[in-house]
Amino acid sequence: MPKHLLLVDDDPNIRTMLGDFLMASGYEVTCAESGEEALRCMTEHLPDLVILDMGMPGMGGTGFLQRITDRLGRTRVPVLVLTARADMAEYFADKQIAGFMTKPAEPDELVDEVQRILFMEGDLPRGDTMMVGDDIRRVVVLAEPNPIRANALREALGKAGFSVEGVHTGAEAVEAVIARRPAGLILPMDSVGLTADIVLEILRKLPAGKDLPAVVYSAEQYPEKWVFIDPRNVSRLEGIDGAAIAQAALTLIA
Numbered sequence: 001m002p003k004h005l006l007l008v009d010d011d012p013n014i015r016t017m018l019g020d021f022l023m024a025s026g027y028e029v030t031c032a033e034s035g036e037e038a039l040r041c042m043t044e045h046l047p048d049l050v051i052l053d054m055g056m057p058g059m060g061g062t063g064f065l066q067r068i069t070d071r072l073g074r075t076r077v078p079v080l081v082l083t084a085r086a087d088m089a090e091y092f093a094d095k096q097i098a099g100f101m102t103k104p105a106e107p108d109e110l111v112d113e114v115q116r117i118l119f120m121e122g123d124l125p126r127g128d129t130m131m132v133g134d135d136i137r138r139v140v141v142l143a144e145p146n147p148i149r150a151n152a153l154r155e156a157l158g159k160a161g162f163s164v165e166g167v168h169t170g171a172e173a174v175e176a177v178i179a180r181r182p183a184g185l186i187l188p189m190d191s192v193g194l195t196a197d198i199v200l201e202i203l204r205k206l207p208a209g210k211d212l213p214a215v216v217y218s219a220e221q222y223p224e225k226w227v228f229i230d231p232r233n234v235s236r237l238e239g240i241d242g243a244a245i246a247q248a249a250l251t252l253i254a
Contacts, residue, residue, distance in 0.1 A: 001172070001175075002026055002027055002028045003027055003028065003048040003049070003118055004027070004028045004029075004030065004045065004047045004048050005022055005027050005028065005029050005030070005047055005048065005049050005050075005051060005114065006029075006030050006031075006032060006038060006041055006042070006047035006049070006050045006051070007019055007022070007029055007030070007031045007032070007051045008031075008032045008033075008034070008035065008037075008038040008050060008051065008052045008053055008056070008061070008064065009031075009033070009051075009053040009056070009082070010033050010034060010053065010055075010056040010057060011053070012033070014053075014103075015031045015033070017107070018051070018105075018107060018110060019031050021107040021110075021111070022107075022110075022111065022114070025111050027114070030045075030047065033056075034056055034057065034058050034059075035056060035058060035059040035060055035061060035063050035064030035067075036058055036059060038050070038052075038064055039064065039067060039068075042068065042076070042077075042163070043158070043163050043164070044154075044164075044166075045165065045166060046076065046077055046139070046163075046165045046180060047077055048077065048078075048118060048179075049077060049078050049079070049080060049098070049114060049117055049118060050068075050075075050077055050078070050079045050080070051080045051082055051110075051114070052064065052065070052079055052080065052081050052082065053082055053083060054081060054083040054085060055083060055084065055085065061081070061083070065079065065097075075097065075098075076139070078097075078098035078099075078117050078118075079097045079098055079099075080097070080098055080099040080100075080101065080113060080114065080117055081097055081099065081100045081101070082101050082102075082103060082105060082110070083100075083101075083102060083103060084102065084103040084104075085102075098117040098120075099113050099116070099117050101113060138161065138162050138163070138182075138183040138184070138253055139162070139163045139164075139165060139180060139182045139183055140157060140162045140163070140164055140165070140182050140183055140184040140185065140186055140249060140253070141164075141165045141166075141167060141173055141176045141177055141180065141182045141184075141185050141186070141187075142154065142157065142164050142165070142166050142167070142186045142187070143167050143168065143169065143170060143172065143173035143176075143185070143186070143187035143188070143191050143199075144166070144168075144186075144187070144188060145168045145169065145191075145192050149240060150166055152242045153186070153240075153242050153245060153246075154166065155242065156242030156243055156245065156246040157186070157242075157245075157246050157249065159246065160246035160247070160249065160250050161250075162183075162246070162249065165180055165182060168192060169191065169192040169193040169194070170187070170191040170192060170193045170194025170195060170196070170198065170199045171193045171194050173185060173187055173191065173194075173199055174194070174199055174202050174203060174209075177203055177206075177208050177209050177212060178206065178208045178209075181208055182212075183213070183253050184212065184213040184214065184215070184249055184252065184253040185199075185203070185209075185212055185213070185214040185215070186214070186215045186217075186245065186249060187199060187214070187215075187216060187217075188216070188217055188218060188219070188240075189216055189217065189218035189220075189225060189229075190218070196214075196216045196229060197225070197228040197229050197230070200214060200216075200229065200230045200234070201230065204230055204232070211232075211233055212233065213233045213234075213235075213249075213252040213253045214233060214234050214235070214252075215234075215235045215237065215245055215248045215249050215252060216229055216234060216235070216236050216237070217236075217237040217238075217239065217240055217245055218237070218238055218239075218240075219239070219240050220238075221238055233252065234252075235248040235249075235251065235252045
């Protein structure tokens with residue numbers, strides 16, 4: 001699965017040029033023209049790396065950084081600052097950013113820096129919270145392949161105060177937990193590829209998933225299958241009511 005980059009810059013020419021070059025280099029790229037739009041993107045899908053311009057209208061890069069920083073001072077995902085203001089390098093000397101480049105940046109040099117950061121920081125644990133506006137939101141991984149059901153669950157979880165990292169399969173859920181270190185995991189009993197019992201069996205053997213709270217739900221009644229679910233820090237629900245699943249997550253991820 002290609003790494004996902006979020007490119008944040010108010011200059012459409014830069015977004016087009018660098019975005020096209022990064023995609024040609026094998027990355028999945030989402031572009032945002034402001035810090036506010038970038039925050040909305042991050043509530044829908046957490047990127048592997050943010051490439052951030054600082055001099056933008058509105059909250060700007062500084063405001064965006066403040067809102068994706070957790071209570072321990074870590075950015076929720078690695079951030080590569082890309083700015084025309086070379087004098088800001090000193091400002092970032094004591095900040096927890098992954099890299100700093102001045103404009104104009106050569107596309108191949110940018111790709112080299114992106115590769116370096118992803119290699120150095122891709123497997124490091126990040127924070128389990130994210131600032132959205134003035135709220136601190138707990139990040140959860142949702143493994144739901146049905147887009148209609150996923151959207152309904154995402155909305156319910158959002159109303160409950162969670163930021164949702166959506167994936168489609170059980171294997172992707174394992175990868176997301178290892179990479180994101182979320183506050184919790186939400187998945188159906190019969191998740192695609194790896195069923196919920198297998199996903200939890202794998203995660204319980206890993207540092208990132210050993211004590212991870214999980215909500216397992218099922219559209220069908222599977223009393224015989226529940227016995228295979230590791231009960232540690234697990235809430236089991238029959239039904240797919242979004243409000244009930246969100247409430248279970250709130251109760252479990254206190």
